[in-house]
Amino acid sequence: MEKEPIIALDFPSWEQTEQFLALFDQEQLYVKVGMELYLQNGPFIIERLKEMNHRIFLDLKLHDIPNTVHQAMKGLASLGVDMINVHAAGGVQMMAAARAGLDEGSINGKRPVLLAVTQLTSTSEEAMQADQLISVPLHKSVLHYAKKAEEAGCDGVVCSVLEASAIRDACGESFYKVTPGIRLKDGNVDDQQRIADPREAREIGSTMIVVGRPITKADDPVAAYHQVKALWEGRS
Numbered sequence: 001m002e003k004e005p006i007i008a009l010d011f012p013s014w015e016q017t018e019q020f021l022a023l024f025d026q027e028q029l030y031v032k033v034g035m036e037l038y039l040q041n042g043p044f045i046i047e048r049l050k051e052m053n054h055r056i057f058l059d060l061k062l063h064d065i066p067n068t069v070h071q072a073m074k075g076l077a078s079l080g081v082d083m084i085n086v087h088a089a090g091g092v093q094m095m096a097a098a099r100a101g102l103d104e105g106s107i108n109g110k111r112p113v114l115l116a117v118t119q120l121t122s123t124s125e126e127a128m129q130a131d132q133l134i135s136v137p138l139h140k141s142v143l144h145y146a147k148k149a150e151e152a153g154c155d156g157v158v159c160s161v162l163e164a165s166a167i168r169d170a171c172g173e174s175f176y177k178v179t180p181g182i183r184l185k186d187g188n189v190d191d192q193q194r195i196a197d198p199r200e201a202r203e204i205g206s207t208m209i210v211v212g213r214p215i216t217k218a219d220d221p222v223a224a225y226h227q228v229k230a231l232w233e234g235r236s
């Protein structure tokens with residue numbers, strides 16, 4: 001288990017991101033840059049965050065033909081981020097191409113951790129079956145994707161806390177189980193479907209948790225972050 005909860009920096013601009021980070025008074029954070037921030041601001045965001053010594057999960061969820069993902073990952077690897085992801089639904093060949101791109105493009109001998117997103121935590125079993133025409137239970141689909149991700153050379157998966165222990169049993173302790181869909185008890189669920197609180201995430205065996213709105217939209221984001229962190233570390 002990694003100590004810091006990963007904060008999802010889902011903001012539209014660097015100005016808003018900077019204002020948010022300034023609240024933390026130089027504290028070293030693990031942050032996630034997703035589509036909203038990266039697609040509107042580009043690699044500049046990564047450079048700034050690295051200058052501030054934050055660790056970075058670049059969450060672009062690549063999903064395309066193997067050659068395109070290979071080339072994209074080769075370029076992204078040179079940004080020097082700590083972790084990056086693809087969609088497992090792109091297939092074993094695509095995930096392996098992502099891994100090869102990272103191996104080729106990494107700088108200073110440091111390859112980003114590669115994760116495959118299984119079923120989004122905003123997806124319910126009913127929606128998965130109706131939208132994707134997958135007829136097995138959701139946990140089986142997630143487990144299947146985890147095994148395919150392992151076969152392709154990924155370091156782990158993004159899944160919900162609810163599937164983390166089955167993935168540990170199938171793919172081992174060191175295979176990353178990075179879990180968004182984290183909510184505090186009595187908090188807003190928003191568009192998430194498969195949720196758990198930070199304490200459950202620790203007890204069930206997440207490797208890392210990803211938390212966005214429960215922190216970024218809180219009246220006191222720093223207090224919310226420390227509340228999440230304390231629960232995650234088992235201190236409260």
Ligand SMILES: O=C(O)c1cc(=O)[nH]c(=O)n1[C@@H]1O[C@H](COP(=O)(O)O)[C@@H](O)[C@H]1O
Pocket residue numbers: 008010034059061085117119120121122158159180181182190192210211212213214
């Ligand atoms: O890959 C991800 O990070 C991701 C996968 C997933 O299945 N579910 C999911 O919520 N995420 C991301 O995790 C963050 C969760 O944010 P909140 O719902 O605000 O806590 C968002 O930035 C999502 O893009």
